[in-house]
Amino acid sequence: MSNHTVVVFPASGGIGGSTVKHLLPRISPQDLVFIARHPEKLEFVSTAGVTVCGADYDNDSDLERAFDGVHTLILISYASVEHEHRAKRQQFAINAALRSGVKYIFYGSLGYGGNPASNQSMAHECVSRNSGFDYTVIREGLYSESYPLYTSSFDNPVGEILIPHNGLGPGIAWVKREELGEGTAELLSRFIKDPSSFGYRRKIVLLSGSKTLSLKGTVEILSKLAQRPVHILPVSVEEFAAQPQNFANFTYRGVDHSTAWTSTFEAFRRGEGAYVSPLLGELIKHTLLLFMYFIV
Structure with a gap:
């Protein structure tokens, strides 16, 4: 080499x-x-x-x-x-x-x-x-492809997204x-x-992305894509962790980490996902796509 x-x-x-x-x-x-x-x-x-x-x-x-x-x-x-x-x-x-x-x-x-x-x-x-x-x-x-981690593994039939956050405040870039x-x-x-x-x-x-979008705004886009009403229902940490899909997604080596994962929502409240840097746009020299066009 x-x-x-x-x-x-x-x-x-x-x-x-x-x-x-x-x-x-x-x-x-x-x-x-x-x-x-x-x-x-x-x-x-x-x-x-x-x-x-x-x-x-x-x-x-x-x-x-x-x-x-x-x-x-x-x-x-x-x-x-x-x-x-x-x-x-x-x-x-x-x-x-x-x-x-x-x-x-x-x-x-x-x-x-x-x-x-x-x-x-x-x-x-x-x-x-x-x-x-x-x-x-x-x-x-x-x-953006990781949005299920922050929306209790949202899928189309779900009308309520149960997370320990009200969707308001600092968003995510x-x-x-x-x-x-x-x-x-x-x-x-x-x-x-x-x-x-x-x-x-x-x-x-x-x-980072070129703009921030609140969790509420993110779910509104999911609602449009699902073509049905979808909204956030704030719940306790315990209620979040008790949801079967979260237990399945956050269990590693037999240990359930879904409660620990909720610290992510506290980080969002502190604005840790909301900082926008221009560097990525400068590096790739084209306009970053809007979230709604590449969500999967």
């Missing part, structure tokens, strides 16, 4: 798959490695000359040597609401990358926390402990996964082309 080898891990799934798609026309295939738990899902890129490998976030031996020979890693956050387990697996992957000599990590995570300029990152500690290492933290705005992947790929491309002048080194950046 060359000194400029770029790895995407995990390279399948919503954000990973979109990032992979938009990297292909931007970076030489010989410099790209895509790693996924199910590498067969990436067969479509192998014909382009890209190296495809298998590794699992939950497998120590997989990760221990997965990043050997890699200069730049796009590390996409572990997809789970299990906070402690997720943090441990991500930390293991980062440590494995540092042991393998990775020089730069683009770390992608969900865009909570408001204005990224007012936040700090534990990545600063990695820099102080590892000479020659740098990073960019990419906070990905809440993608929804964004499409396709656009998040394109923005991430463009950031990486700019770094690879001219690392010395890359303006986002050691920074936290936010890729």
Whole structure:
């Protein structure tokens, strides 16, 4: 592998798959490695000359040597609401990358926390402990395809959406996964082309939609798409967690995390999903689509 080898891990799934798609026309295939738990899902890129490998976030031996020979890693956050387990697996992957000599990590995570300029990152500690290492933290705005997580798994026959929130107050700067992947790929491309002048080194950046929409406004769009009245009915945390679909969606490894998930609604009340950044629009240079046109 060359000194400029770029790895995407995990390279399948919503954000990973979109990032992979938009990297292909931007970076030489010989410099790209895509790693996924199910590498067969990436067969479509192998014909382009890209190296495809298998590794699992939950497998120590997989990760221990997965990043050997890699200069730049796009590390996409572990997809789970299990906070402690997720943090441990991500930390293991980062440590494995540092042991393998990775020089730069683009770390992608969900865009909570408001204005990224007012936040700090534990990545600063990695820099102080590892000479020659740098990073960019990419906070990905809440993608519109994930709306069921915030609407008690809404489906068309449902007239009431029972959540511990009244739908009012600060909204969400929804964004499409396709656009998040394109923005991430463009950031990486700019770094690879001219690392010395890359303006986002050691920074936290936010890729968000261009406007906010309240949960009430979001549900009004769902109502139009369902062609029937749909509204939010505020309920307690316990009532939210007791809904069968939430138990099913938020149970991992036999543990029900639906009550813990309701902290998301408190974050919305604090405005943590409502911060709008112009960066994504600047990176992809076209108008971001309105939520109602790409909800799925």
